[in-house]
Amino acid sequence: MWTFFDMVPESENNDGKPRAKCKMCGITYMAASKYGTGNMKRHIDACPRRSSRDIGQMMLSQGSGSISVSIPKFETEQYRELLIAAIVKHELPFRFVEYSGVRSLLQYLRPDVPIIYRNTAKADLVKIYSQEKRRIKCMLNDSPGRISLTSNLWTSITTDGYMCITAHFLDKNWVLQKRVLNFSFMPPPHNGISLSEKIYNLLCEWGIQHKIYVLTLDNASSNDVSVELLRTQLNIKKALLCDGEFFHLRCCAHILNLIVQHGLKEIDFAIQKVRESIKYVKGSQSRKVKFLDSTKQMSLDSKKGLRQDVPTRWNSTYLMLESAIFYRRAFSHLELTDSNFKHCPSIFDWEKIEKINSLLGVFYEATCDFSGTKYPTANLYFPAIFLIYFTLKRHSEGEDDYMKTMCCKMLVKFEKYWSEFNVLLAIAVILDPRYKLHFVDFSYTKLYGDCSIEYMNVRSKMSSLFMEYSSSSAPTCSTTTSDSTYSRAESQSSINKQAFQVITV
Known part of the structure; x- marks a missing residue:
């Protein structure tokens, strides 16, 4: 005490x-x-x-009846691993370990800290990379299901091409995993043959060429060629389900971007007024003060703030319009108090902007759902795309000429890529217990009428996919199998059919 x-x-x-x-x-x-x-x-x-x-x-700490100072044991290997991890995480150069200030700090914390040079740091990084690669390879091999891939190719500001491939899979504990398998330099030419060779060599390097389910790519023409070559090459080894019918999946977020950008060409004039109004307000500090005074006069919350868009990113345009609509009365008040403000939208323009914002909101919600990384997104595709398709058809058949013109152009682009809904992603929503087959039936009835060919196509494709899974997991029977074994096989087939009915209903 x-x-x-x-x-x-x-x-x-x-x-x-x-x-x-x-x-x-x-x-x-x-x-x-x-x-x-x-x-x-x-x-x-x-x-x-x-x-x-x-x-x-x-x-x-108390030990053996006497007080002694406890000193934690210094692990050199752990120290070097933490140092390399810091270099990777914060994108530091290898010469970071040779900075005099860093060395002085480390020696102050521990005088006998080992001195590391840049070549040692580089060798340690390669060692850690090899360890992580072996660990991820074991995860991929232990995965009970198939592996889905996403790939992207782009050119840097130095005109160098790079390719990134990411694997999405369930581990042995049924936890959704995402791992980058490749991020490397891609030399020209960037044609379909070169891309298919690059991807196939990567699959063989990781030993997963027999476990691939789908490959998601954007809509570049070279990607279509590479997918066909890969499908043919993998089908020769019988590595794909249903002969690769579901192998190619187009990037949904990329298609949504193409559709919306095509439609926004019709409304550039209305959007331009909003864009110029926000630029005017943010142009100087005095204008910001005047705008804040207008928000106070109109009893609006000034903390929400105005959003400036990037014309090449339509979702930023949607957020800009949403913030501008919130401050609509403040803009009108600013027009009365500031004679230099000449870009305020008219009442007719605001009506257009509100309609546009309502339409873009449907696309924005779908993009947010598709862009999730902490949860599965395949089951969210069909409800979102159905709502978009239904909204575009309703406006294209409506009486509002402005919305009709815009939505007709968007509908043309939509049907170019999604004239038929992706069957595999329609099956995913059937497996979702919140929707099942009833929702697909309801959606196709709304779009195409009763007993449509599209609905029957989804049902037949799901049945064939289910039977292929069940046959691949069932034991094979030889010609000398006994009657009891045949009866068990028939019983298993009957169970499979009942299971399919339970899943769909």
């Missing part, structure tokens, strides 16, 4: 009884031996001035 308390001198005690005073808050307790130390012990735990543990007590 006496680490936290001091005895009060007898001259300061009015009653002459021994007392102890807390060193941190100053409260006193009776310190006579007959009272014990229980009160002081309880006070130590609840003292308001004791916000952290005593540093000395944190460093000292």
